[in-house]
Every structure is written in C-alpha cells, then in structure tokens.
Amino acid sequence: MKHLAFLNKYFYKYKWWIIPGIFFVIISNIFGVVPAQVVGHAINIITENISIYSLFNGFDRQEIVYSIFSYSLFFFGLLILALYLLRGLFLFFMRQTIILMSRHIEYDMKNEIYAHYQELSLGFYRRNNTGDLMNRATEDVNRVRMYVGPAIMYAINTAVLFCLIIYFMFSVNVKLALFCLLPLPVLVITIYYVNTLINLKSEKIQAQLSKLSSFVQERFSGIRVIKSYVREAHNQEIFANESQIYKHNAMGLVKIQALFYPSMLLLVGLSTILTVFIGGKQVIEGAITPGNIAEFIVYVNQLTFPVTMLGWVTTLIQRAAASQKRINEFLQLKPDIISSNTTTQIIEGKISFKDVSFTYPDTGITALKNINFDLEKGQFIAIIGRTGSGKSTLANLIMRMYDVDSGAILIDEQELKTINLNNYRNQIGFVPQEVFLFSDTIKNNIAFGLSTVTDEEVERAATNAAVYNNIINFEKKFETMLGERGITLSGGQKQRVSIARALIKEPKILIFDDCLSAVDTKTEEEILNNLGRIMLGKTSIIVAHRISTIKNADKIIVLDQGMIIEQGTHQELLNKAGMYAEMYDNQLLEEENR
Numbered sequence: 001m002k003h004l005a006f007l008n009k010y011f012y013k014y015k016w017w018i019i020p021g022i023f024f025v026i027i028s029n030i031f032g033v034v035p036a037q038v039v040g041h042a043i044n045i046i047t048e049n050i051s052i053y054s055l056f057n058g059f060d061r062q063e064i065v066y067s068i069f070s071y072s073l074f075f076f077g078l079l080i081l082a083l084y085l086l087r088g089l090f091l092f093f094m095r096q097t098i099i100l101m102s103r104h105i106e107y108d109m110k111n112e113i114y115a116h117y118q119e120l121s122l123g124f125y126r127r128n129n130t131g132d133l134m135n136r137a138t139e140d141v142n143r144v145r146m147y148v149g150p151a152i153m154y155a156i157n158t159a160v161l162f163c164l165i166i167y168f169m170f171s172v173n174v175k176l177a178l179f180c181l182l183p184l185p186v187l188v189i190t191i192y193y194v195n196t197l198i199n200l201k202s203e204k205i206q207a208q209l210s211k212l213s214s215f216v217q218e219r220f221s222g223i224r225v226i227k228s229y230v231r232e233a234h235n236q237e238i239f240a241n242e243s244q245i246y247k248h249n250a251m252g253l254v255k256i257q258a259l260f261y262p263s264m265l266l267l268v269g270l271s272t273i274l275t276v277f278i279g280g281k282q283v284i285e286g287a288i289t290p291g292n293i294a295e296f297i298v299y300v301n302q303l304t305f306p307v308t309m310l311g312w313v314t315t316l317i318q319r320a321a322a323s324q325k326r327i328n329e330f331l332q333l334k335p336d337i338i339s340s341n342t343t344t345q346i347i348e349g350k351i352s353f354k355d356v357s358f359t360y361p362d363t364g365i366t367a368l369k370n371i372n373f374d375l376e377k378g379q380f381i382a383i384i385g386r387t388g389s390g391k392s393t394l395a396n397l398i399m400r401m402y403d404v405d406s407g408a409i410l411i412d413e414q415e416l417k418t419i420n421l422n423n424y425r426n427q428i429g430f431v432p433q434e435v436f437l438f439s440d441t442i443k444n445n446i447a448f449g450l451s452t453v454t455d456e457e458v459e460r461a462a463t464n465a466a467v468y469n470n471i472i473n474f475e476k477k478f479e480t481m482l483g484e485r486g487i488t489l490s491g492g493q494k495q496r497v498s499i500a501r502a503l504i505k506e507p508k509i510l511i512f513d514d515c516l517s518a519v520d521t522k523t524e525e526e527i528l529n530n531l532g533r534i535m536l537g538k539t540s541i542i543v544a545h546r547i548s549t550i551k552n553a554d555k556i557i558v559l560d561q562g563m564i565i566e567q568g569t570h571q572e573l574l575n576k577a578g579m580y581a582e583m584y585d586n587q588l589l590e591e592e593n594r
C-alpha cells in the first residue's frame with residue numbers, strides 16, 4: 001500500500017476535482033436514501049386509508065376519500081421520481097469529477113513514465129525487455145487508474161451510503177436493524193473470498209493470454225523461417241496446446257462467476273426474509289409501522305450493490321498497489337549517463353582515447369582494454385577487426401551510450417563526461433550497425449534528427465547516401481511509407497536511408513558502424529566519394545570489415561580482443577606484415593576466387 005503514496009501528489013494537484021467529487025457522492029447518496037422513507041410513508045398512508053375507506057362504505061364521502069388518497073399517492077410517486085432524478089444528476093457530477101480526475105492522472109502518469117524511460121540509458125533497455133516496459137506504461141497505469149478513479153469513487157460511495165443507511169435503520173428500530181444487517185458480514189466475507197479467487201483466475205488467464213500473443217507475434221514475424229523449414233504443423237500443435245490451457249483457465253473462471261451471483265442474491269434474499277419476519281413481529285407488537293418494513297427492504301437492497309463493490313474495490317486497490325510498485329521500480333531508477341553541463345559549444349572534432357577500458361556491466365565481458373589513440377579534427381579514421389573485437393563498443397563509447405570504466409575520452413581536449421551531452425550528440429551523425437527505420441515515410445525517416453527541414457535538404461542527403469535513384473523509382477517517392485504499413489526496403493537500401501539520416505544533420509563528427517556491409521562495392525565507392533566532399537575538414541570514423549572501404553583512411557586502427565594491436569595508414573600496416581596485412585591478403589584471395 002505504501003507504493004500508492006506516490007499518487008498523493010496527483011491528488012493534491014487535482015484537489016479541486018476530488019473535493020467537489022466527494023461532496024457530490026454525499027449529496028447523491030442522500031437523494032438515494034430519502035426515497036426509502038418516502039416509500040415507508042406511502043405504505044403507511046395506504047394501510048391507514050384502506051381502513052378509513054372501508055369506514056365510509058355505502059356513503060358518498062367514500063369517493064372523496066378515494067380521490068384524496070389517490071392524489072396523495074400520486075404526490076408521493078412524483079416525489080420519489082424527483083428525488084431519483086436529483087440522485088441521477090449528482091451521480092453524473094460525481095463521475096464527471098472523480099472519473100475525469102482519474103483520466104487526467106492517467107495522462108500525467110503516462111507522460112511521466114515515457115519521459116523517464118527516455119532519460120534512461122542504453123543499459124536499461126538491454127536489461128529489460130520491451131514487453132515489460134510497455135506493460136508498465138500501459139497495463140499497470142490502467143490498473144492504477146482504476147484505483148484513482150472507480151475504486152476511490154466506490155469506496156467513498158459505499159462508506160457514505162453505509163453510514164446513512166445504518167443511521168436511518170437504527171433510528172427506526174434497533175432490533176430490526178440488527179437482524180437486517182446480520183447476513184451482511186457473511187456477504188462481505190463471501191464476496192471478498194470469491195473475488196480473490198476470481199482475481200487469481202483472471203491473472204492466470206491474463207498471463208496465458210500474454211504468452212499466447214507473444215508466441216503468435218514472434219511466429220508471424222518469423223513466418224519465412226517457419227515456411228522454409230516446413231514447421232507449420234509443429235507450430236500449430238504448440239499453439240493449440242497453449243490455447244487449450246487458456247480455455248481451461250477461462251472455463252474455471254466462468255464456473256466461479258456463475259456461482260457468485262446466485263449466492264449473493266441468496267444472501268440478500270435472506271436479509272429480506274429476516275426483515276419481513278422480524279419486522280412483521282415488531283408491527284404486531286406496535287413498535288414499528290408496516291411502512292417501516294418497506295423502508296427496510298429498500299435499504300437492504302440498496303446495500304447489496306455497495307457491499308458487492310467492497311470486494312471489488314479491495315482487489316482493485318491490491319492490484320493498483322502491485323502495479324504502482326512495478327511502475328515505481330522503474331521511475332526510481334537513475335540514468336547511468338548524467339550530463340549536468342548545459343552550455344552549448346561547437347564541436348571541433350578532435351577525439352582522444354586515453355587508456356580507455358570498458359566492461360559491459362550486465363555480462364561482465366571486457367570489450368575494450370587500454371585503448372589509446374588520437375584523432376585530429378578533419379581526419380578520416382577506420383576501425384577494423386574480427387567480429388566481437390570491440391569495434392561497435394568503441395563507436396558507442398564515442399557516442400557516450402556508456403561511460404568508460406577507466407581512462408578518459410577527450411573531445412577537443414575536454415573530457416566527454418563534462419560536455420553537454422544533448423548538444424554534443426546533436427553534432428554527431430551516427431549510423432548504427434543495426435539499421436532501424438520507423439514506420440513512417442522515407443522523408444520523415446531521413447529528416448528524423450531535425451525539427452525543420454526542406455525537401456531539397458532531404459533529397460541532397462539521399463543523393464549523398466546514393467539512395468536517391470531508388471527512392472524516386474517508388475510510386476510515392478519520398479512520401480513512400482516504410483515498415484508494417486508500407487513497403488520493405490532491401491538491406492542495402494535501409495542502410496543508405498539510415499546514412500542519409502546522419503548526413504542531413506551536417507554533423508561535425510560522423511560515425512559509421514559497419515553500415516556499408518549490405519552495399520555493393522560500386523555504391524560504397526560513390527558514398528565514400530561523397531563523404532570525402534561533405535566531411536572535408538570534419539572528422540569521420542568508419543567501422544568496416546572490407547579493406548576496400550577504408551584503405552584511404554588517415555589512420556586505421558586494428559582491434560583484436562578489445563585491444564589495439566596495430567595502427568597506421570594502409571601502407572604502413574601492409575609494411576608491418578601483421579594481422580592487417582593478413583586480412584588484406586585473405587580478402588584479395590576471396591575476390592580472386594569469386
């Protein structure tokens with residue numbers, strides 16, 4: 001429950017919704033309870049008038065008694081109608097304030113969570129799966145909303161109604177009130193117990209449903225593999241088994257629900273019978289009027305709904321507390337990467353690594369060891385090495401996706417940790433190894449890093465990334481939709497759109513993380529030529545596997561098992577006859593054999 005205290009700030013923010021809300025709950029309940037007394041009076045009038053009416057048997061006055069009698073009944077009917085209309089009006093206001101407040105809180109929470117998620121570093125996203133992140137921002141927030149809205153509303157409603165009804169019952173007759181309320185604790189306990197059971201079953205069903213949806217989602221994403229390996233029947237079998245578990249759980253829930261409502265009605269019926277029986281005796285003894293019995297029956301029936309709600313509200317609160325705990329777990333996480341500097345500066349592009357080592361915290365893999373190199377402004381540096389040698393890690397460290405464990409990275413002689421990170425990243429064009437394009441138009445994908453952009457700029461970037469001709473061959477050209485709602489680009493086209501996205505920023509530092517692997521050598525040459533022109537005087541870092549890509553670099557760094565084993569120009573490295581020369585020979589041999 002302590003986790004729900006997090007929400008108090010929202011209650012404070014929306015106090016002018018919740019305070020009138022409580023007021024409307026009280027008023028609507030008063031208008032809901034008073035009709036019971038009116039019914040009581042009406043019944044009393046009926047019993048009294050029937051005897052008066054029979055007294056005038058055979059007299060003309062009987063007609064007058066009859067019309068007065070029907071007139072007063074009509075009046076009571078109208079009064080009850082008016083009271084219920086007023087109750088309805090205030091119920092409307094109650095929902096308009098409390099439920100509306102819950103929607104405001106839901107909106108605020110979602111924004112708060114989304115903003116916080118965005119602040120968290122890359123490591124956080126590695127540790128947690130996307131499904132979990134999404135669940136906390138949607139399903140869990142929804143459960144918390146059920147607490148700040150309906151649960152609170154029904155809890156206040158039940159409490160107010162309870163107090164009012166108990167007050168009126170006891171003020172009429174203590175004995176009858178006690179007997180009427182006798183089955184109520186049993187009802188509360190039964191409802192609580194059954195509700196817990198229903199919740200357990202629902203949770204199981206929900207979990208199974210999530211499992212089923214993830215299974216379907218994954219299998220349909222990999223449909224090509226399934227078809228090529230002819231595993232349709234096998235997958236169908238797994239799906240049918242999982243569905244069977246879901247069906248079994250759902251049927252268990254139906255059984256409990258089917259038993260729930262009849263047993264509840266049975267207990268309410270018991271209360272009514274007790275009211276009539278004990279009430280009847282009290283009438284005979286002259287302690288109450290027959291109208292009071294009718295009044296009590298209305299009370300008992302009015303209590304049923306709130307009591308049922310009580311069990312429901314308890315589970316809503318329990319669920320909300322569990323969800324808020326999960327939300328808080330993430331909200332309390334501090335970003336690993338902190339940048340407190342807010343001054344903006346133009347990056348020149350000098351990069352130095354001073355004895356940098358880095359170990360991935362989650363796997364304990366030491367990806368880089370004692371890295372030292374200097375890169376002057378305007379240089380073109382290439383990084384090469386076997387797979388897993390630490391190339392991408394090095395690129396990520398320059399982007400400050402992670403902080404180094406020891407040593408320092410200097411940008412323009414200033415330690416990277418002390419530089420305004422957003423301002424710094426804004427001046428870098430980074431093309432990651434795993435290309436990611438959004439389900440949006442090609443134009444918006446290219447213009448992603450900029451707030452305002454012209455068509456000419458987009459087209460120029462596409463030309464420089466050697467993808468312009470591909471794009472204009474699509475029917476909708478730059479307005480072509482990508483992803484699930486649109487077309488699928490080839491691997492090489494995706495890489496080039498991703499390169500255009502980096503180039504349009506006119507970055508001070510350009511980082512290509514092995515993003516030319518799916519591009520043919522001729523196109524690669526075209527892109528590199530363009531880069532030579534665009535990046536003139538600016539710094540470029542290219543991670544590559546093909547030596548043809550990097551042989552014109554000012555400096556080539558050869559990584560192996562996280563360490564720099566060689567560095568120099570293409571010619572210098574060939575002269576060394578080390579690993580680089582070996583890689584070069586192998587690649588030449590491969591080309592000749594093709």
Ligand SMILES: Nc1ncnc2c1ncn2[C@@H]1O[C@H](COP(=O)(O)OP(=O)(O)OP(=O)(O)O)[C@@H](O)[C@H]1O
Nearest residue numbers: 126360363365367386387388389390391392393394
């Ligand atoms: N996010 C991560 N969390 C934990 N370990 C990682 C992570 N990324 C990479 N590693 C590990 O760090 C080492 C270096 O990986 P890195 O991706 O930098 O290599 P690479 O040279 O870019 O390889 P490739 O050429 O195959 O892309 C590898 O052993 C890898 O398993």
